[in-house]
Amino acid sequence: DQQVKQNSPSLSVQEGRISILNCDYTNSMFDYFLWYKKYPAEGPTFLISISSIKDKNEDGRFTVFLNKSAKHLSLHIVPSQPGDSAVYFCAASASVNYGGSQGNLIFGKGTKLSVKP
Amino acid sequence: DVKVTQSSRYLVKRTGEKVFLECVQDMDHENMFWYRQDPGLGLRLIYFSYDVKMKEKGDIPEGYSVSREKKERFSLILESASTNQTSMYLCASRQGYGYTFGSGTRLTVV
Numbered sequence: 267d268q269q270v271k272q273n274s275p276s277l278s279v280q281e282g283r284i285s286i287l288n289c290d291y292t293n294s295m296f297d298y299f300l301w302y303k304k305y306p307a308e309g310p311t312f313l314i315s316i317s318s319i320k321d322k323n324e325d326g327r328f329t330v331f332l333n334k335s336a337k338h339l340s341l342h343i344v345p346s347q348p349g350d351s352a353v354y355f356c357a358a359s360a361s362v363n364y365g366g367s368q369g370n371l372i373f374g375k376g377t378k379l380s381v382k383p
Numbered sequence: 384d385v386k387v388t389q390s391s392r393y394l395v396k397r398t399g400e401k402v403f404l405e406c407v408q409d410m411d412h413e414n415m416f417w418y419r420q421d422p423g424l425g426l427r428l429i430y431f432s433y434d435v436k437m438k439e440k441g442d443i444p445e446g447y448s449v450s451r452e453k454k455e456r457f458s459l460i461l462e463s464a465s466t467n468q469t470s471m472y473l474c475a476s477r478q479g480y481g482y483t484f485g486s487g488t489r490l491t492v493v
Contacts, residue, residue, distance in 0.1 A: 310484045370416075
């Protein structure tokens with residue numbers, strides 16, 4: 267049973283426009299959320315995160331929004347650039363211990379973003 | 384910067400071989416992880432370790448084992464490689480909430 271869902275396997279956007287990547291979660295114990303970016307043949311790299319006490323976090327062209335009541339978060343990239351083309355993973359973590367995996371990240375399946383020039 | 388180093392970027396092994404994938408981190412992190420990434424399936428957790436000599440099964444441990452004799456090194460072992468273990472293998476270490484990943488090992492079993 268997937269606790270973190272990225273329902274769009276792929277997304278194509280024109281350069282300069284906004285990219286919006288979505289992520290839903292089911293576990294109300296999650297209190298920290300992260301986005302990772304992965305290029306082919308490389309490991310994922312951390313992009314941006316948000317704590318459950320906030321509803322928005324911004325870092326340059328990247329903004330993450332959190333809607334706790336809807337158990338939904340989204341990553342906005344404005345403006346999108348061809349170098350943003352990658353797979354984006356949403357991840358969630360709970361600070362409480364359950365199943366011996368306190369703090370372990372639960373990842374979504376990823377969304378492949380293609381930004382066309 | 385935290386560095387997580389995986390010993391090989393690309394490996395080709397034969398069916399039935401015993402395969403060792405090595406991972407070393409340089410920041411004294413207690414938690415280390417092994418994932419595999421396959422198209423459409425995302426990152427799937429194989430094993431993790433929260434201390435030396437301690438290990439926990441992840442979501443897909445079958446056909447794999449791990450070893451953590453020293454804090455900085457976490458090894459993934461394929462006891463008898465099979466073609467369905469062809470994949471990208473990713474090691475990570477954790478401090479706080481964030482993971483740092485290695486560059487990955489693309490393993491092909493023929």
